[in-house]
Structure formats: C-alpha cells, structure tokens
Amino acid sequence: DTEVTQTPKHLVMGMTNKKSLKCEQHMGHRAMYWYKQKAKKPPELMFVYSYEKLSINESVPSRFSPECPNSSLLNLHLHALQPEDSALYLCASSHEPRARNEQYFGPGTRLTVT
C-alpha cells in the first residue's frame, strides 16, 4: 500500500471561516509534509514533521497551523485565510528523514478562498 489519502478533495471557504485539511498514510512512514502548489508552478514546501515533531516551518503565516496527532495522521488547520491562499494543498510522506527521500504524495485538496 503506497497510498496517501487526503480529505476533502475540494474546499471553498470564506475569509472568516475555520476549516481543516486531513492527510493519512498507513505505510509506516515517519516523515510527513505539507506543500502548497499554485497553478503552473512546482510544489512549495510548507511544513515537515519528523517522528511526529515539527522539524521544518518554511516561514508560513500563522493562519496555517499544522498538527500531527499520530504517526499516520497530519492535519492543516486554516483560519482567516486570504484569497491568495487559494491553491492545491498536497500532503506527502516518506520513510524517515534522510537523504534518500522518496516522498509519496496524496491527490491534494483544491482550496478556494472567497
């Protein structure tokens, strides 16, 4: 099983809403990632969790709040977003933090902020 699942598939939210994106993997991976991808651009790393601890935060605004409740789950809590935050949000996982770092991606959540 090399599947990473993400819910919801699509999300439309207003600037005052609070919502959460969810990601799950059952491959025993100990590193999990959030990426943001704008149209026609490569993914941009937002956060990395290693062994359920936040190891990298790429200067992401505090309106994005990650959470790793256990080794299989990764959440991204959203609050007071801006229209420019509309993008595809991708979750990925890999075995553990190391140089050989095959990351397996989920299908993404298409977020629209109105």
Next chain:
Amino acid sequence: GEDVEQSLFLSVREGDSSVINCTYTDSSSTYLYWYKQEPGAGLQLLTYIFSNMDMKQDQRLTVLLNKKDKHLSLRIADTQTGDSAIYFCAESLQTGANNLFFGTGTRLTVIP
C-alpha cells in the same frame, strides 16, 4: 535556495521518444527524482537515481545523470497519450534535511 531548471513545454508524437531535461546547481545533491503530475492530481513518483550513478533504466523510462554538468534527463520510450502530464525533477541534498527541491516542471503533450 537551490535552483532547479526545466524547459516549460515539450510536444512529441505518439510512439516517439520524449526527452525531458533538468539542470540543477547544488553539487551536494545526493538523490534526484522524477515525478509526474496529471491535471488536478497529486505527484506520482516515477523513478530516482543516486548521484554516483550515470544511468538507470526502468521499463520505458531511462534516467541519465551528468554530475559534472549537473544535468539530469528523463527519456520515455514509445510515448503514449497517457504520458501527457507535467514532469518535475527534484533533488535532495546531503545535509540530511527532509525537503526536496523541485524544478519548474515540463508540460509534455503527446500528439496522437
């Protein structure tokens, strides 16, 4: 930050070979990867190569690495319409950090 460049577009006829190129600047790259992204979907890992290798073949895919020139290529033999997608190269570095640095992506269009 690391600079990973790709040409933006490539069109090929069905049945021909496709060659997608990538250049990178950081000589401490340890592994280099190729990902495929179909419209509206996540990224699918296609293959990877360790930096001390020159070539890796996996069915229709051949990866060539010229470490001296920091040039990576992906050749797809007998290209099919299902190969139409955006292809990203990515590198990971020797620092042990988790992150991948992605190229700008190449949109491959296969003409029937």
